Amino acid sequence: MKRVILISVFILQALLISAQEKVQIKLTEPSPSASFEQEIGSTIVNVTYNRPLTRGRKVFGELVPFDEMWRTGASGCTTFATNETIDFGNTILESGKYSIYTIPSKKEWTIIVNTDTTLHGTTGYDEKKDVFRFTVPVEKTANFYETFTIEVNDINNKGEGFLKLMWENTMVKIPLKSKADENILALIEKHIVKEKTQNVNLLFQAANYYYSTNRDSMKAIQWLNDAEKIDGTNFSYPNLRQKIYVDLKDFPNAILAAKTALAIAENKKMKVAVSLKKQIEEWELLLKNKK
Known part of the structure; x- marks a missing residue:
């Protein structure tokens, strides 16, 4: 019995030594x-x-x-x-x-x-x-x-x-x-300024780009007006106009544009109509208090 136990101990020690020899400690990189x-x-x-x-x-x-x-x-x-x-x-x-x-x-x-x-x-x-x-x-x-x-x-x-x-x-x-800005301005100059495009998508994209990059606001408004003359049922055109007028702090025109957008939103049962109506009321109150 003692011999069996002794042999078992030797086998266990051999296994432990073998396992330890296989263990490697991987150090972290000094400059990952x-x-x-x-x-x-x-x-x-x-x-x-x-x-x-x-x-x-x-x-x-x-x-x-x-x-x-x-x-x-x-x-x-x-x-x-x-x-x-x-x-x-x-x-x-x-x-x-x-x-x-x-x-x-x-x-x-x-x-x-x-x-x-x-x-x-x-x-x-x-x-x-x-x-x-x-x-x-x-x-x-x-x-x-x-x-x-x-x-x-x-x-x-x-x-x-x-x-x-x-x-x-x-x-x-x-x-x-990047060359993105240069390329976009070149397309606007070619298709909208020179060729006077009647493509409402291009007119809106040009106006939106001018708005997002803080460029000539009145040009952007004109392009939106041109788009609305072609398609008067698109909510995006008057809605962007009201945002530009707000940035200009021209609240009377912002209200007019927002009301146009609101009429379209209500007709199409858009959820944005609720918040837009509330915003118009706030602007009207602001103008009333200034008087």
Whole structure:
């Protein structure tokens, strides 16, 4: 019996030793990789990079020396890809994939766009492959960034935004602008301004674009009036007109446009009629009190 127990103990120990030999502890990456895709206007951009951590160290001026080229991250070079021509730092960048290097200094950074995306950091960097360079000012952030962060943010209706590089309390912003705004304005100029289109959809889209991008309000109103003359049963046309008049603080005309929209909404039994009627009453009361 004792012999059986002893053999069992030896077998158990052997199994435990074997199991321990197979166990591996996978350490976390000191600079985890990241990538993201972002739509801006009509453009899709993609950024791939590694994110070093502060870990109690002083970054800019020490870990990342001033006035020296930096890989703008860690490990392999940071890449920026765009599926169509885009304004990058107010300079035209053709569609394609590029590496991004930087030269940080106290008051501004030099941004370098290079065609070689195969490098590990700055090793093998060739200035002859630069597409262009430009500088951007340094800004201080209210939040502390423990991890180096790149993001595309502050995107507006014109297809403009910023590529932001942030670490510690330091941030630099690279202006981005897609060709969407330029292309849309060209279509408006061609079909509506020059050819005087009678297409109600184009008239409404042009007016809506002018409204959403804070352009000439009176032109937008005229295009909506033209659309209503062709199709007087579409709720969207007078409803957008009343929104534009409200922005102009022209409440008498806002009320007239809203009443036109309300009549259509009630006729079509649209749920929006209730809130629109209440809004008209509030504007009428506002005008009455001003008198």
